[in-house]
Amino acid sequence: MAPLLDVDSLAVTLPGPRGPLPILHDVSLSVDEGELVGIAGESGCGKSLTAQTLLGLLPAGAKVTGSARFAGTDLLGLDNRGWQRVRGAGIAMVFQDPTAALHPMLTVGRQLTEHMRVHLRMDRRAATRRAVELLDQVRIPDPERALRAYPHQFSGGMRQRAAIAIALAARPRLLIADEPTTALDVTVQAGILALLDRLRTETGLAVAFITHDLGVLSALTTRGYVFYAGRVVETGPTGALLTAPAHPYTSALLGARPHGTQTVGTLRPIPGSPPAPGEAPPGCPFEPRCRHAEPECGTAPPRLDPVAVDRSVACVVRPHLEVAAR
């Protein structure tokens, strides 16, 4: 069966002050019905931009090539009307900062019901009834009262729960959660993650979970994609990615020791920073920061090649491959 979301060789170029800026290169990924997939990478690697592409929310003047199919629809060929049908009801999104993503001057109830009424053609009363259920589902106490509240009257964690409820309101099949816990306290994070997991098992919702923290993936996702400088540099089952990273970047992200006596370590910062769009070196984008770089790394960006069942890596040297293949 075809995956719910199938992205192939996606490339995105944004207009910059000094000409076009290539941001995403050759991104391929897929999410199955009811699957929880992780997308990880440092900040600025193009994770959010991927999400924006899948919702048709790119800034004006963006150029997109490649293909993105969702439930049989060609996303990239959609007109405004078509996008409006997919957004919310097909693909929904939870943003990183719930405080910024909720309208400060509209009640939570209004923000929960307005798109339900458009997508599900509900009347006010039915929409309100569903809103109460949703708030209950995301464990917001006293839902009737919460409907009348404004976002600023909620705590950070509650705001994110409300944002998740809003995203779920029009019964989407895929939820893209863009770093939904980054702005929250550690204790609150766990609650949100558990909530997402429960929703998946209860409703069969597919989730693409974006994070810059590889550690968060382990608890939650089945498969993962590692992004670097607008490319997928490694993909595979989350367990394998975390215990036996094959790409030097993944391993650096994990802060794991070179030959992988696989302690899932705490995040240790990688020296240097990812290249800005348009300033990537001609060869492997990770080369300037890579401890395993060889001369041939500088010639062309390595392709994402399969190295094992369900496992691909974009690295010509593959220093950890034996470990990964075992």
Next chain:
Amino acid sequence: MTTVQNGEPGAVTTTAPRPRRAHPLLAFLAKRLAITAGLLLGVTVVTFGLVNVVPGDPVTANLSDQALNDPATVAAFREKWGLDQPLWQQYLHYLGNLLRGDLGISQQTGRSVLDDLVRYVPATLELAIPTMVLALVIGTGIGMLAAVRNGRATDQIVRVGALLGLSTPPFWLSLVVLYVFFYQLGLAPSGGRLSTAFSPPPTVTGMYTVDAALAGQWDVAWDAAQHLTLPVLVLTSLTVALLVRFVRSAMLEVLQQDYIRAAYAKGLPTRVVLRRHLLRAGLVPVVTVSGLAFASLLSGTVLVESIFGWPGVGQYAYRSATALDLPAILGVSLFVALVYTLVNLTVDLLYGLIDPRIRLS
């Protein structure tokens, strides 16, 4: 009233909107009232000082040369207006009268300043109210359009237009408009509030269009409305220019907010996102600037009224200033300062009404 909670899950309380208690609002109003009173007092001091300390002499400004040569007339004039008393006594005297609601007698018109204001203020309001309403609607609409079309042709045209409007001298624009619409096209009357064929409707509000409509004199109302068009056109275009730039940049800022992207991401039609989400948030800065726009509108009326022969406060201010008519100047200043603070108060109250985050804070 804002409860921000970080603990989770535990005791989560939503403080849903409580019925508003009266007293924080009253306290707020009381404080503002006190400030206003202080401001008005300051205005009297400044104006009083200004007119008295400086070389100009109301006697020479108000009496003819012939009368000036007659010492008895001059002395009588001085005594009549209390100009023979020490300054501080004149001031206290004025303040005392003011507290009793007596603004004094205008040296120029010979009527009480209060009567003059009652006569001239409605004329100015008849210009200012439609201007403000039109300018807010048009300015918000165009500013929003320019923001949504950021950088494209529509936006460029709007920006150049606004720049032109801001750089145009109001008095010159009035003349140009008169030349085109009155002299060349004959589409509008040249000035005044009413054609000579009509007499003013019975006074209720003092605004001819409204009063005539109330009295059922539709022909008078129509004539008065025609007299309104050109001055309102000039004032509106200037005010719109001021608003557009502000609205545009405020809306641009809002457009970059996550909650606008979130609204699109929910699959809402563009029309709904713009009207409900963008407009709502952009209205806060618009309300803020409308106070400023109103002040600039009052400045504009001085010039526009003088060209269109519109007997409003602007003309009254001009005539009393040039005649050094102290009671009238003070009256106008107090009126203007009062309007200014009232507008600001309204702005603040509206602000709280639009943005739930700042209610009662």
Next chain:
Amino acid sequence: MTMTAPDPVAPDPKVDRALTRRRWLGRLRGGSTGRPVWRQPIAVVALAILGGWLLAAILAPIVAPYDPLAQSADTYAPPSATHWFGTDSLGRDIFSRVVHGARLSIPLALAIVSLALLVGGLLGLVAGYLGRFADEALMRLTDLVFAFPQIILAMAVTAAFGPNTRNAVLALVIVSWPVYARVIRSAVLSMRGDDYLNAARLLGVGPVRALRRDVLPNSIGPAIVLATLELGNAVLLLAALSFLGLGPRPPAAEWGSMVALGSQDLSMWWVSVFPGLAILTVVMAFNVLGDALRDRLDPRYAKGR
């Protein structure tokens, strides 16, 4: 509050000042993003217009074909080859008067803005630095001035002091200094918030030196932007005052009073159209320039485009 020990080597004020200046000059040249002021097409047009007017002001006696005050029998002549902009009710050549008008409006606007900047800046500095009562008093005073529409207050002041050029300038300074006072004051206050001034005090740097070293360089950007935008406003207000007969005395070739002359007979459109266009172009040039400077110098606006 604990304060980190100040660097034993006190920063050299000269270096400091040079650095700050370079920072805003750098932004003027384009900084990290965008184009420098003189590469934005509309700003170039504005600069060209201003340059043209400045030249006209300087070279007026050469450029103007007639004496701006010379009356002739040829009254109300429409624009023609002999009188490009026509003549007014006294037969004076309008083109010559418009050109000579630049000699009044531009220098007077500069005078108004510099005086207002000086007065407002000084008051703002002192109030911000002293705080407490001085600050409160200044803020109330500015509130008071803001409570009058500018033109009404200016009108009252000019009328009271007597209508002439000097008093018009004085009146416009009186109505426009508070903006500068507020800008400079908030610059000083933000320094205080950053504990710069406290640190300076601890280092034994006197108030004057502290102000010169930290406050001035930091407030100069906003002040320049504001002053440029206010130049346009000053030209407009001055023209308005003289339109009302409260500016330079006739027969001076002042743009506002020339427009007023045209209002006597609408059919002679050229009498007021050309001086009005002169005002319009100068004000617009100042506004464009101010906007461009603001985009460059004021970080709050930098991202807007």
